[in-house]
Amino acid sequence: MEEPTERPVNQVNKIKKPHFLRRHLILVICIPTLIIASVLFVVITDHRERVTSESRKVALQKELTAIDERAKAVVKEKKLAAQRAEAEARAKAEKDAAEAKKKAATKPAGTAPATPKCDVTNPSSITAVLNKKHCFSPIDWAPTDLVTIKGYPLRREAASQLQALMNAAQAEGLQIDISSAYRSYADQQSTYRYWVNANGSQAAADTISARPGYSEHQTGLVVDLKVGSCYLECFGSTAQYTWLTQHAADYGFIRRYPDGMTSITGYSPESWHWRYVGVAVAKDMKAKGVETMEKYFGISGGDYQ
Numbered sequence: 001m002e003e004p005t006e007r008p009v010n011q012v013n014k015i016k017k018p019h020f021l022r023r024h025l026i027l028v029i030c031i032p033t034l035i036i037a038s039v040l041f042v043v044i045t046d047h048r049e050r051v052t053s054e055s056r057k058v059a060l061q062k063e064l065t066a067i068d069e070r071a072k073a074v075v076k077e078k079k080l081a082a083q084r085a086e087a088e089a090r091a092k093a094e095k096d097a098a099e100a101k102k103k104a105a106t107k108p109a110g111t112a113p114a115t116p117k118c119d120v121t122n123p124s125s126i127t128a129v130l131n132k133k134h135c136f137s138p139i140d141w142a143p144t145d146l147v148t149i150k151g152y153p154l155r156r157e158a159a160s161q162l163q164a165l166m167n168a169a170q171a172e173g174l175q176i177d178i179s180s181a182y183r184s185y186a187d188q189q190s191t192y193r194y195w196v197n198a199n200g201s202q203a204a205a206d207t208i209s210a211r212p213g214y215s216e217h218q219t220g221l222v223v224d225l226k227v228g229s230c231y232l233e234c235f236g237s238t239a240q241y242t243w244l245t246q247h248a249a250d251y252g253f254i255r256r257y258p259d260g261m262t263s264i265t266g267y268s269p270e271s272w273h274w275r276y277v278g279v280a281v282a283k284d285m286k287a288k289g290v291e292t293m294e295k296y297f298g299i300s301g302g303d304y305q
């Protein structure tokens with residue numbers, strides 16, 4: 001019997017079917033596995049990256065905090081050093097001042113200049129000119145009509161005019177305060193002695209303080225003005241100072257030591273030092289544009305002889 005060369009078609013299909021199924025089964029298993037593996041890979045990689053960047057961030061934060069703390073410590077140390085230096089300087093200055101004052105108190109007169117020949121024999125006149133060439137005669141002259149304004153002694157007429165001036169300024173919202181007014185011959189003597197001792201020489205003291213018997217404050221017609229804690233050089237930059245340059249003459253006051261007049265007045269410019277000369281003279285000086293008493297009254301000035 002002859003073997004058939006080909007199997008019938010239905011038999012072929014029957015045999016091939018399991019082969020196809022197997023192939024599909026592999027695909028069915030492989031594809032999801034691949035997908036799951038890929039997803040897992042992505043998830044794990046992402047997680048690892050996130051963990052790494054998180055820990056890096058924490059480390060960076062720690063580093064920044066450490067730097068910040070170091071910087072704060074440096075600033076604190078600097079501040080402490082500055083405070084220590086300031087305290088030491090203040091203690092030294094206080095000690096020096098106390099020693100100089102002690103010396104001045106224990107040392108009898110002798111550091112002050114010998115009694116000069118003084119020619120201001122009418123010191124009670126409200127237009128008396130006192131400067132480094134013209135001193136009080138008698139040298140320890142004192143006014144007899146002192147009153148008190150804001151706790152400072154001043155001659156009656158000058159005090160009442162100053163009060164009117166201050167009221168007018170206050171009405172415009174400008175408060176003016178006093179830092180010094182009348183100073184007696186004895187006050188000036190001890191002040192001058194103090195500066196001679198502190199500076200080691202009369203020449204050095206002369207640049208800071210008037211010699212006793214030469215200070216215009218002894219007239220009882222002079223005030224040093226301030227605004228709160230703004231005094232001396234600071235006063236010249238205040239609205240109060242500007243107001244005074246416009247209105248002080250109406251109350252009889254002049255700025256006694258103007259800018260650029262040192263060779264005439266003998267004193268460096270002082271925006272805070274105001275002298276009462278009476279309303280008529282103050283207004284006339286202003287009208288004529290004459291800035292110094294020396295020029296107005298034709299009296300010599302400048303430095304000590």
Ligand SMILES: [Zn+2]
Pocket residue numbers: 180217222223224272273274
């Ligand atoms: Zn003064």
